[in-house]
Amino acid sequence: MKTNICCFLGHRTITKTENLRTNLYNIIEKLILHENVDTFLFGSKSQFNDFCLELVTNIKEKYPHIKRIYVRAEFPYISDDYKRYLLKSYEDSYYPESVIGAGKAAYVERNYQMIDKSKFCIIYYDEQNAPTNRKSGTKIALDYAIKKGKHIINVSV
DSSP: OOOEEEEEEEOSSOOOOHHHHHHHHHHHHHHHHHSOEEEEEEOSSOHHHHHHHHHHHHHHTTOTTOEEEEEOSSOSSOOHHHHHHHTTTOSEEEOOGGGTTOGGGHHHHHHHHHHHHOSEEEEEOOGGGSOSSSOOHHHHHHHHHHHTTOEEEETTO
């Protein structure tokens, strides 16, 4: 049986509601049960990622076979202490080769790599609350996921 991967991408700040929590939980569980998703990719620097990690960690109690992977946009090489710290919350962590030398675009490149590996992208993109003083990293990721034909689930609506 082929398994699938899902990534989470979203705004740095979100409005956490019980409705969002319930909706996300149900979506994640359906992906596990009906789409054979067993691996979830997480980035950093986002309340949305933290919220999803919390939910997937709770769901892991019911489905212990699922894996949480932290995809780093910083620190290509990490100490054993930092790796042990990460492995308290994740089953693994890696630094994509495409991020090396990306400079300010490191997070964009990391997100592209997460999207490329995933069949499903759970995204929290709210156009009304997107930054106006710079290009939204979440919007860049959403546009890329659309271009790549990924199954996109926008949970901000």
